[in-house]
Amino acid sequence: MEISVMDDVKHVPCEVLVINKFEGEETSQELANVYAVAKDHFEGKLGQTYLLHTLDKIPADKILVVGFGKREEFNANKMREAVCKAVKKLQQIHAKEACFDFDVNCDYGKSAVIGAMIADYAFDKYKTEKARHLEKITFAKFSQAEINEGIIFGEAMKFARDLANEPAAYATPSRLAEIASNIDGVSAKIFDKEEIERMGMGAYLAVGQGSVQPPKFIHMKYVGKNPKKKIAIIGKGICFDAGGLDLKPASSMLTMRDDMSGAACVLGVMKALSKLEPDVEVHGIIAACENMPSGSSYKPGDILTAKNGKTIEVDNTDAEGRLTLADALCYACELGVDEVIDIATLTGACVVALGTTVSGIMGNDEDMISTLIRTGKDSGEKFWEMPMYPEFMDSLKSDIADMKNTGTRMGGASIAGVFLKEFVEGVKWCHLDVAGTAFLEKPQKEFIAGSTGVGVRTLLNYIKD
Ligand code: BES
């Protein structure tokens, strides 16, 4: 889909002219006011659409009116949702080309483009019959800068979604490493098994040892022109989570190719950085491996030593994400960065607590947590803070090691959070649990089933500002 800007699209011939209507107001097109508003009482609630054939009365063949809801409640997020609905309607009528001419006095071009690109997304690589796509859309009124930024964000999301939607047979640790090595404007160092061993990452290594796919520890680095801040972002990169010897039941295993959604997000963000050029130093870190059952798997009762020397008794091999993140967090904390953010499909408990529309957030710095929550809200992604009381460590007590990797199921998201905290030292840190939001079993709001690319928008906006 080609996206461009034009000053005035009204007098240009175009297949579909897309205009907006606020509730209780008229539109900028007389024809739409006569038919949609006066005759058919089209209300213009957010996301509602009304299609009108113009019969050669204006240069466009058709007018699509999209509802913007109440003017006083309109914002960037609503712009994204409305454009998304409009694009889905355009796909439905097999439109190839559309001009968007919204009667608004705000420059929400970035949100509009992101909405269009989310709506246009399909994962049809393996289908003989491909999804319908619009060929070209043009926006009037928005600035080129906003449109460009929207395209960068939209492409980063698409990239992350594609990668997380790919079968595990494709998106292996080695493939993630290869992708990381080929990102423009980003340097990448890949550590293989022997080097991971030498670095003392005993927890991460144990998780990957049951798989024939070798683990790959990925460290990417982007350096802006005048870096004012250093941030590390860590993505959980379990390319397939079978549960290990504590094997998952078939129904829970079905979508576990999504267990590298955090890694896909980090790769998407790194890919966008050299285009956005923020004045920040960003480290992208992924401890990629598979969690498989086999004769060489790590076992319940094993005692692992993480990079910081702390020992962990394996209580359940399916609580593997926190083990890989433990070593990745130790590594990140040694980089001399100001802040570390990890993003992980970490706990089923987080899904139980918050569902599929809200991600969990925890951390050791209240300012950083609230800034991320606010950035998420402005980006169209919801985060809700989960508590991190020391009491959550109680159920992780071990008789034979410093801690166990698994506590009670109740309060599981927080327990995982306090476990991770044991491996954070000397930096501000936030943990994003996206187990419920990264991958949808059925369509939800703007998203089709499958990967959502959660975190990409929030992290990019957070880094940028
Ligand atoms: N990858 C899963 C968490 C998950 C669950 C992600 C559902 C997406 C959807 C994680 O590795 C896991 O298996 N967690 C266990 C932990 C338990 C054994 C303490 C869980 O949540 O059941």
Ligand code: MN
């Ligand atoms: Mn697991």
Ligand code: ZN
């Ligand atoms: Zn997992």
